[in-house]
Amino acid sequence: MAEYKMTTPLTNEDIEKLRIGDIVYLNGTIYTARDAAHKRLVDLIEEGKELPFDLQGSVIYFVGPTPPKPGEPIGSAGPTTSYRMDSYSPILIKHGQKAMIGKGKRNQAVKDACKEYKAVYFGATGGAGALIAQRIKSAEVIAYPELGPEAIRRLEVEDFPVTVVNDSYGGDLYEEGRKKWARD
Amino acid sequence: MREIAYEDLVKSVKAMVMHTATHLPEDALKAIQKAYDNEESEVAKSVLKQILDNAQLASKEDRPLCQDTGLAVFFVNVGEDVKVVGGSIRDAINEATEAAYKEGYLRASTCDCFDRHNLKDEVGYNLPAMIHFDIVPGDKIEIEYAAKGGGSENVSRARVLAPAQGKEGIKQFVKDVISEAGPNPCPPIIVGVGIGGTFEIAAKSSKHALFREAGTKNPVPELDAFEQEILEELNKLGIGAMGMGGTQTVMAVHIEKNPCHIASLPVSVNVQCHSSRHSHITL
Known part of the structure; x- marks a missing residue:
């Protein structure tokens, strides 16, 4: 297991370095989106319209934060369960997205897309929303404010800690980890 | 028949709901600590460390432990010899829940099942609370509460x-x-x-x-x-x-x-x- 510091947007070279279990400290801009926002992004792609942010090299964080207290950029902001985005992620990856941050299993289509287009799925620690929020330095709603916690936000992050769960070589940390520790 | 004022009920429930979002109870903390002590995998141990650090930070700074601050679930045992004066128990619990979620900067997570729109404006902020009532002997009202994530x-x-x-x-x-x-x-x-x-x-x-x-x-x-x-x-x-x-x-x-x-x-x-x-x- 290696540790890396990486700055967004991520490149194919960045992605090729990463293997399951590696820890990455992300810096720069990442975008938040959950179910409803994903649907809208995919609809825009299908209609050939412009997206609210540049997908090339982008990192999307599956999160619906709590409201910020006055004077703070964001409330608690840990990952939500990722499978709900499984039907959308392959399309976004095909169009340039390089990484997803969430928690929980992804389906085969997402893993295949990671392999084919060089992308990764990062896991963040669910239920550590207060701790993770400390690494988010600013947050701005850039699209769909009517979705409330599900709006798309642009986050500036510093050393945001994630673990590689699915790499671009077909690896799956959940499967490997379980194999290693299962007892019969 | 013993009487409890509606306002007192609202005040107590609200305080409990707000505190629960930011403070992990002792039994949960001990259970996580025990898992940390017994875990053999280094990767899992580092995750458990983050979970413990998060709990400490959340309680110290009054921050929600998790962004999924849950639906508010209550089991309420109402004594046969006690009466709430000035309003219904259900209304008191809903009023307390809404106030706690709003004032505590917690997330409103109730939505319509079909079109998924958030119900915070028409039903109330994170309402309705999920309440299970029972009637029991005695003159007390016992309220068990959990913030239950999705x-x-x-x-x-x-x-x-x-x-x-x-x-x-x-x-x-x-x-x-x-x-x-x-x-x-x-x-x-x-x-x-x-x-x-x-x-x-x-x-x-x-x-x-x-x-x-x-x-x-x-x-x-x-x-x-x-x-x-x-x-x-x-x-x-x-x-x-x-x-x-x-x-x-x-x-x-x-x-x-x-x-x-x-x-x-x-x-x-x-x-x-x-x-x-x-x-x-x-x-």
Whole structure:
């Protein structure tokens, strides 16, 4: 297991370095989106319209934060369960997205897309929303404010800690980890 | 008939709801610490460390432990000799929930099932609260509360087994549910198992089982032994904290058992994530 510091947007070279279990400290801009926002992004792609942010090299964080207290950029902001985005992620990856941050299993289509287009799925620690929020330095709603916690936000992050769960070589940390520790 | 003022009820429930979002109770903290102490996988251990650090930070700075501040779930035992004056108990609990979620900067997470729009403006902020009432002897009102997140609810399951499947069938069902859930419900988890009753009573019992303090023994020796047996079995799955692989997947199994129909064996499994935010008050 290696540790890396990486700055967004991520490149194919960045992605090729990463293997399951590696820890990455992300810096720069990442975008938040959950179910409803994903649907809208995919609809825009299908209609050939412009997206609210540049997908090339982008990192999307599956999160619906709590409201910020006055004077703070964001409330608690840990990952939500990722499978709900499984039907959308392959399309976004095909169009340039390089990484997803969430928690929980992804389906085969997402893993295949990671392999084919060089992308990764990062896991963040669910239920550590207060701790993770400390690494988010600013947050701005850039699209769909009517979705409330599900709006798309642009986050500036510093050393945001994630673990590689699915790499671009077909690896799956959940499967490997379980194999290693299962007892019969 | 003893009387409790509506405003006093609102005030007490509101304080409990706000505090629970930011302070992990002692039993949950101890259970996570125990998982940390016993975990053999370094990766899982580092995840458990983050979970403990998060709890410390959240309570110190009054921040929500998790961005999923849950639906507000209540079990309310109302004494036959007590009366709330100035409004209904349901209204008081809903008013307290809305105020706590708003003032505590917690997330409004109730929505319409079909078009998924948030109900904060038309029904109320994170309303309605999910309330289970019971009427009991005495002149007190006992309120058990939990902030229940979506991730662990999503993997919960209920099934009516054939009586012949017996305890082995129950154990296998619980194992199948937790195995299939894998990393999704934010392990290390607590597993509530409701056995018997009718279909809905099994489900309700599995939820209520999660309110028991982790680390306490089931008062029925047969159920206590069954809990330990299932716990051991589940921790062989190797799922580990956040599914990264490890020996500490389940912190506790809690069973509630009811008499059932001669033709049926209902079983329900309700899963609680590691952020077991629960509390209770007696008025």
